[in-house]
Amino acid sequence: MPSMTQRFDVCIRGGGIVGSTLALLLAQQRLRVALCVQAARPSVAGPDGHGDVRAYALNAASRQVLESVRAWPEAGLPPDMSPPVTPVQRMDVMGDQGGTLTFSALASGHPALNWMVDVPALEARLAEAMRFQSLVQVLPASDTPPATPLTVICEGKRSATRTEWGMDYEVKAYPHHAVAARLLLSAPHQGVARQWFQQGEIMALLPLGGENGRSVALVWSVPADKARHLLTLDAPGFITEVAQRCQLESSTLELTHAPQSWPLELSQASRWVLPGVALAGDAAHAMHPLAGQGLNMGLGDAAELARVLHDREYWRPLGDIKLLRRYERARKADFMAMGQLTDGLFNLFRQDNKLVQNLRNWGLSGVDQIAPLKSWLTRRATGLRDPEPPH
Numbered sequence: 001m002p003s004m005t006q007r008f009d010v011c012i013r014g015g016g017i018v019g020s021t022l023a024l025l026l027a028q029q030r031l032r033v034a035l036c037v038q039a040a041r042p043s044v045a046g047p048d049g050h051g052d053v054r055a056y057a058l059n060a061a062s063r064q065v066l067e068s069v070r071a072w073p074e075a076g077l078p079p080d081m082s083p084p085v086t087p088v089q090r091m092d093v094m095g096d097q098g099g100t101l102t103f104s105a106l107a108s109g110h111p112a113l114n115w116m117v118d119v120p121a122l123e124a125r126l127a128e129a130m131r132f133q134s135l136v137q138v139l140p141a142s143d144t145p146p147a148t149p150l151t152v153i154c155e156g157k158r159s160a161t162r163t164e165w166g167m168d169y170e171v172k173a174y175p176h177h178a179v180a181a182r183l184l185l186s187a188p189h190q191g192v193a194r195q196w197f198q199q200g201e202i203m204a205l206l207p208l209g210g211e212n213g214r215s216v217a218l219v220w221s222v223p224a225d226k227a228r229h230l231l232t233l234d235a236p237g238f239i240t241e242v243a244q245r246c247q248l249e250s251s252t253l254e255l256t257h258a259p260q261s262w263p264l265e266l267s268q269a270s271r272w273v274l275p276g277v278a279l280a281g282d283a284a285h286a287m288h289p290l291a292g293q294g295l296n297m298g299l300g301d302a303a304e305l306a307r308v309l310h311d312r313e314y315w316r317p318l319g320d321i322k323l324l325r326r327y328e329r330a331r332k333a334d335f336m337a338m339g340q341l342t343d344g345l346f347n348l349f350r351q352d353n354k355l356v357q358n359l360r361n362w363g364l365s366g367v368d369q370i371a372p373l374k375s376w377l378t379r380r381a382t383g384l385r386d387p388e389p390p391h
């Protein structure tokens with residue numbers, strides 16, 4: 001039982017998407033949460049006032065979590081606003097030697113493979129949900145954080161609090177940066193996501209704004225030097241480079257939001273928990289965005305930690321290390337599997353050896369022919385509880 005003088009049960013450090021979602025989940029359990037946030041970053045808004053140009057691919061498990069805290073950005077939208085959530089109906093993956101792999105929501109019996117979610121819209125929705133939750137108090141990170149039985153660190157990859165607690169974070173920096181931008185196609189995207197693995201680079205054009213929309217989010221993993229160069233180009237120069245990589249006519253593409261870039265890494269904290277402390281989201285782990293899984297993992301952390309705390313024995317305090325280890329065990333295993341998969345794919349498609357090129361393209365087309373394997377992969381990507389792999 002918390003003492004009478006204690007104002008909060010849990011202190012969450014970091015008010016990104018993972019920290020905010022966790023705060024709302026814990027408040028639903030009647031826990032009193034202090035959410036320590038940094039002042040908003042200086043705006044990186046484009047010409048239309050848009051901030052972060054990314055759109056996240058969120059899976060069915062993430063959707064469930066966000067809906068449970070009323071933060072799924074689709075609900076209750078004014079009719080004049082363009083939809084911030086776009087279902088992905090099909091995904092085409094193209095290798096560099098003609099190998100292709102197609103995933104279809106219809107064929108796999110899912111309403112969508114995943115949903116492309118506008119990042120600023122999701123952040124705004126979370127902030128709104130927070131305003132209606134009196135058990136979450138937002139505090140400036142510059143103040144001394146309140147003493148609580150449990151502190152959860154959700155400060156992202158470069159967390160200072162994690163370092164203060166002496167929790168190591170092993171970083172394997174990739175030689176690539178991700179360049180993201182928004183484009184307008186000349187024809188509707190029809191809910192199709194396309195991804196190219198070409199000459200060691202990975203490009204995705206992800207549908208935004210409804211089936212008949214023409215907007216797409218670009219995510220392009222390129223060597224760091226090239227990323228810097230791409231950011232110096234004017235709009236026509238940038239479009240020429242994009243068109244070359246995805247073999248589309250430049251005239252069918254228009255740049256609507258200027259490119260931004262992010263360094264990429266595979267990283268993981270060696271310990272995710274200490275007595276009274278837990279890490280979640282990118283503060284615990286980060287991976288290459290080629291499979292669009294980083295935030296899905298982070299929301300999975302938030303959901304699992306909330307579940308473990310909810311199901312604890314009545315006599316166990318919130319910061320009990322045995323309790324927190326249950327969370328760590330479950331989530332570390334999930335991260336290891338996804339982190340290794342993305343790392344393996346990144347390295348496989350970087351090799352320019354002819355034999356490896358042929359094999360990987362043959363592998364893509366081969367997987368395309370094996371229906372049970374494809375549906376198992378599709379199901380895994382939903383983030384819902386795993387079925388057994390096909391035999």
Ligand SMILES: Cc1cc2nc3c(=O)[nH]c(=O)nc-3n(C[C@H](O)[C@H](O)[C@H](O)COP(=O)(O)OP(=O)(O)OC[C@H]3O[C@@H](n4cnc5c(N)ncnc54)[C@H](O)[C@@H]3O)c2cc1C
Binds near residue numbers: 017057154157
């Ligand atoms: C190009 C790109 C595309 C991506 N696409 C996808 C995708 O399609 N799908 C997907 O699932 N994931 C995707 N990701 C991954 C996703 O961006 C991250 O996994 C996610 O943002 C992590 O959220 P977080 O809340 O853990 O950390 P962050 O978003 O880093 O938030 C951390 C928060 O903590 C705050 N903070 C930092 N230090 C302190 C402090 N000392 N005190 C208080 N607050 C602090 C920061 O200001 C920030 O608000 C992508 C990543 C990249 C780079």
